[in-house]
Amino acid sequence: MELRQLECFAAVARHRHFTRASVEVQIAQPALSRQIRRLEAELEVELFRRTTRRVELTEAGELLLGRANRILAEAAAARQEVSELTGLLRGRIDLGSLPLVSLGVPAMLEEFRRDHEGVGFHLHEQAIDVILAKLRRDELDLAFALADSSDVPATMTTRLLYEEELVVVMAPDHPLARRASIRMEQLHADPLIGFRPGSALRTAVDEQLARADPAPRYAFETFELETIRSLASHGLGVALLPSGYLHPAGPRVASARLRPSVKLPVSLVWRTGRRHTPAARGFLEFARARFGATDDARRAARRAST
Secondary structure, three states, rough: HHHHHHHHHHHHHHOOOHHHHHHHHHOOOHHHHHHHHHHHHOOOOOOOOEOOOOOOOEEHHHHHOOOOOOHHHHHEEEEEEHHHHHOHHHHHHHEEEOOOOOOOOHHHHHHHHOOOEEEEEEEOOOOOHHHHHHOOOOOEEEEEOOOOOOOOOOOOOEEEEEEEEEEEEEEOOOOOOOOOEEHHHOOOEEEEEEEOOOOOOHHHHHHHHHHHHOOOEEEEEEEEEEEHHHHOOOOOOOEEEEEOOOOOOOOOOOEEEEEHHHHHHEEEEEEEOOOOOHHHHHHHHHHHHHOOOOOHHHHHHHHHHH
């Protein structure tokens, strides 16, 4: 079993497509297919089910994928640790991201790359259940998430960066638009606009809905932040969003604090025991220092808000 075979296998598993995988690993598609066939022959199992329309992992393929990702991560770490002797960080970081203005991901990456030009980033903006699955399979190095240790499996490590307040977002001419704060029960007559199930934000909002009597009901669901804001701007309903989701530019909306106040944790998450590459480890330390994140950050944040 060779590293090149595992690289080809992992690429096909990610893309579920031989041609797209061949572009990633930079070999011709027939050569990639030969690498997969040789790996299957060596293991004496079929790793993919191939049809004219799709490529799917077999049970054996699923079992191999986790180990393959770990082996490739170890190999990448070894290569980068050797190159680190020159004092330079190189490679690519696969990072789960969030569209929070307060998080400031673009500015953060710009600052980090000023000192580490050899590091590239592949950003993944997806629902928390997808992000956690990718972390578990070692397809991501680490991720920003609206979560803390109680929200993720025990196999994950979290470091709280800060907390983000949940606000009510509505059209500027909504009857409650001039209120400084709004109780959930006051929204019961309004259609609710929300993220689809599977996101950390949807879970947090649903927890608040469960406590409200009467509670508003969902009328629109989407994974697109701009769609949520646009629907609210046109008076089609109200939304509950972290205040950092309200970008300066976009359709005009009004916002008010939710009463009682609800704060969501913004954390860095990674698989416990993962051997980070020097680049990923460097970015993890950089991000924690930028936000002053410590294991006691949650208690400090709560003390500051009281």
